[in-house]
Each structure stands twice: as structure tokens, then as C-alpha cells.
Amino acid sequence: MIDVKGLKKSFGDNHVLRGVDLKVEKGEIVTMIGPSGAGKTTLLRSLNWLDAPDAGTIRIDDAEIDAARAGKKAVKRLRSKTAMVFQHYNLFNNKTALENVTESLIMVKKLSKETAKARGKELLDRVGLSDKYNAYPSFLSGGQQQRVGIARALAVDPKVILFDEPTSALDPEWVNEVLTVMTEIAREGMTMVVVSHEMRFVRDVSTRVLLLDDGQILEDGTPEQVFKNPQHERAQQFLKLAHLE
Numbered sequence: 001m002i003d004v005k006g007l008k009k010s011f012g013d014n015h016v017l018r019g020v021d022l023k024v025e026k027g028e029i030v031t032m033i034g035p036s037g038a039g040k041t042t043l044l045r046s047l048n049w050l051d052a053p054d055a056g057t058i059r060i061d062d063a064e065i066d067a068a069r070a071g072k073k074a075v076k077r078l079r080s081k082t083a084m085v086f087q088h089y090n091l092f093n094n095k096t097a098l099e100n101v102t103e104s105l106i107m108v109k110k111l112s113k114e115t116a117k118a119r120g121k122e123l124l125d126r127v128g129l130s131d132k133y134n135a136y137p138s139f140l141s142g143g144q145q146q147r148v149g150i151a152r153a154l155a156v157d158p159k160v161i162l163f164d165e166p167t168s169a170l171d172p173e174w175v176n177e178v179l180t181v182m183t184e185i186a187r188e189g190m191t192m193v194v195v196s197h198e199m200r201f202v203r204d205v206s207t208r209v210l211l212l213d214d215g216q217i218l219e220d221g222t223p224e225q226v227f228k229n230p231q232h233e234r235a236q237q238f239l240k241l242a243h244l245e
């Protein structure tokens with residue numbers, strides 16, 4: 001589903017991705033962990049070309065792009081394969097929950113207003129918000145807003161959903177409901193790449209863990225392999241300090 005080769009990205013002389021290779025199969029739930037500044041967000045954003053890499057190729061589904069000659073059309077095609085869920089929900093505050101979800105259905109998918117509305121309601125039902133269609137974001141809890149964000153991501157029928165620390169800005173009481181929705185979506189077979197340090201999710205839901213450090217993938221294995229038997233000393237140190245082992 002995803003095939004990344006030789007991905008490099010620098011900000012000035014800060015080499016943030018140092019040649020990342022990564023393959024993800026359909027239905028895999030890959031979580032990325034690693035110290036702050038390791039390049040997790042940059043890698044995730046590169047997959048969606050929100051950060052344009054300096055070198056390397058990315059294929060997602062049948063969309064392929066080479067950093068050396070990335071045209072607008074290729075970027076658009078690549079972007080149509082993924083949806084992102086950010087730490088801060090990035091909802092439109094002047095739109096209701098339903099309007100936040102139908103926006104892309106109308107603008108991108110070109111559905112009629114009526115069809116978009118029906119589909120939008122289905123998606124909000126799926127994330128447990130059937131009583132909040134007409135609520136504005138400021139009247140929703142953090143957990144509810146993040147679930148609207150997930151419904152919005154599902155709306156574009158992505159091949160892959162990219163999550164960047166989707167629960168880290170939430171009060172602890174809202175974390176569970178968001179993890180539950182993510183787990184349900186994962187069980188339905190969606191391919192997901194998730195930056196998260198939520199151990200319950202990493203250990204119980206993800207099928208594979210990547211440990212990034214200094215712009216490289218240091219460890220790549222099942223949660224059990226990475227936590228119990230990390231190969232690199234830096235990974236061992238990180239796991240100890242983060243109390244993730």
C-alpha cells in the first residue's frame with residue numbers, strides 16, 4: 001500500500017530525514033514512536049506532501065511521486081490517497097459537526113448537498129456522534145472534536161489515514177473514546193500510520209512499531225519485538241526513559 005524509498009528532508013542544515021525506506025501493507029496499523037525531534041511528524045507530513053521531501057520516492061496505492069520531479073498533478077493524486085488527523089483538530093469553528101464532515105464531500109467528492117448530508121450523518125454515527133450533527137466545535141469536548149476530525153478524515157475514502165498524536169492534546173478523560181474509535185476503524189481494515197505514545201494503542205492495536213531517532217528508522221517490528229528486544233542501544237535508552245518497555 002505504501003512504499004517509501006530513500007526519503008530525505010532537511011530544514012536548512014538540519015537533516016531531519018536521512019534516507020527513510022518504509023513499506024506498509026494494506027491493513028497494517030503502524031505506530032511511530034521516538035524522541036522529540038526524531039522526524040516523526042516530518043515523515044508523516046511527507047507522506048501527504050505537506051512537507052515536500054528533498055529526495056526519494058513515495059508510492060501510495062497507485063499514486064507514485066519522485067521528489068526530483070514532483071508536479072502539481074502527482075502531488076494532488078498522492079494527497080487523494082490519504083487523510084490526516086492532527087493533534088489539534090483543525091475544525092472550522094463556524095461550521096457544525098456535520099458541515100465539517102460534508103465540506104470535503106461537497107467540494108472534493110462533488111456529492112450533492114443531500115447525498116453529502118446523508119453520508120456525513122453516517123460517518124458521525126460511526127464515531128458515536130449521532131446526537132451532535134448540528135453542534136458547533138466550541139460546544140463539543142476535545143474528544144468529540146477529535147472524533148469529528150476522524151469522521152472528516154474517513155469522508156474522503158482514504159486508502160491510508162495518517163494520525164499525528166491524535167490524543168496528546170486531550171484531557172485524559174477524553175483519550176479513551178478517541179482510541180476506541182481508532183481501534184474500531186483499525187479493525188474494519190483501514191491502513192493506518194499513527195504517531196502515538198499511547199501504550200494501550202501501540203501495544204494492543206498496532207500491528208507494527210517503528211522507532212525513529214535522528215531521521216532514521218532504528219527499530220521496526222511487532223510491538224513485542226520492539227519493546228522486549230530492541231536491537232539498538234539508543235532505542236533501549238529511549239524506551240527506558242519513556243517508560244514504554
Ligand SMILES: Nc1ncnc2c1ncn2[C@@H]1O[C@H](COP(=O)(O)OP(=O)(O)OP(=O)(O)O)[C@@H](O)[C@H]1O
Nearest residue numbers: 011012014016034035036037038039040041042043
Ligand atoms: N517547518 C519547519 N521548519 C524548520 N524546522 C523544522 C520544521 N518542521 C520540523 N522542523 C525540525 O525538524 C526536526 C524534526 O521535527 P519533527 O516535528 O518531525 O519531530 P517529531 O519527531 O515529530 O517530534 P515531536 O515528538 O516533538 O513531535 C526538529 O529538529 C524540528 O525542529
Ligand SMILES: [Mg+2]
Nearest residue numbers: 040041042195
Ligand atoms: Mg511531532
